[in-house]
Amino acid sequence: MINRTIIRLKIVQLMYAYYQNGGKNIETAEKELLFSLSKAYDLYNYMLLLIVSVSRYAVEQIEQEEQRNKVARIDEVVNHRFAENRFAIQLESNKQLNEYVENKKKSWNQEISYIKSLYEDIVKSEYYKEYMELPEVTYDDDREFWRKIYKNIIMKDERIDDILEDQSLYWNDDRQIIDTFVIKTIKRFDPANGSDQELVAEYKDEEDREFATRLFRRTIMNDEYYRSLIGRCIKNWEFNRLAYMDVVIMQIAVAEILSFPQIPVSVSINEYVEIAKWYSTPKSASYVNGIIDSVAKMLYRENKLTKA
16 A cells, blocks of 8 residues: 555655754654654555444434434334445454554544534435435445545545544645545455455555665765756756755655666656645646756766666
């Protein structure tokens, strides 16, 4: 789950902070990087747990409604479809998610007012109405209902931002990417797997973890060299007048281009142009694109770069 896009974003964030704080301790900065990456995985589990918490709340509401009907002697059948959603039940029983809850002691129990309001928003939605009006529902219908709810309601809900900020300083920056992994996870669920359904792994493999630490260290240890390359490719602009975030982004991009022969230059350039769009000034993306491309071409001419 912690893919190279997340790793690059984290390195940009941490590298900027590292230089702003005087760049004094590379070991501490590296630990901070790995910690922030682990927090991104925590957020993934925490957002899956939100689905479970809303489903549990739905069960409580139905039980209360049935009790009220019983007391008032109202002979009315209460629809259990939402509460008995098979995807949500399978997710609640998931062994990996429950292991996370046990180890991290995380829950949405302290956010009951938010759970209540989110539940009410869901019940009022067109997706709920369509789902509840289906003559019959399959497991696929149950899973698709939650995919729509997550994509169209939860992902757009800005109230979550304050909750996440209280939990971790990292989480709001991570949320957009993590949401895409939650959606992918929902789509992957198969009833045949039961509670053993695999969630997305923290790292795809050890190579990605090594990519994070190697890129981070190379960027710092060779910063003067990388900045000199950037400086040689700047035309009609003084190096010290560049936006500082642009310099950091380009420095990391050059470090990646020179340090990882298996990654095509075009892939590296595209990744850091997207990061520039996200973190820097409106004009940064095209500027960063042009400078990194110029650095790569210069390295080719000087036979310091041979990969595609």
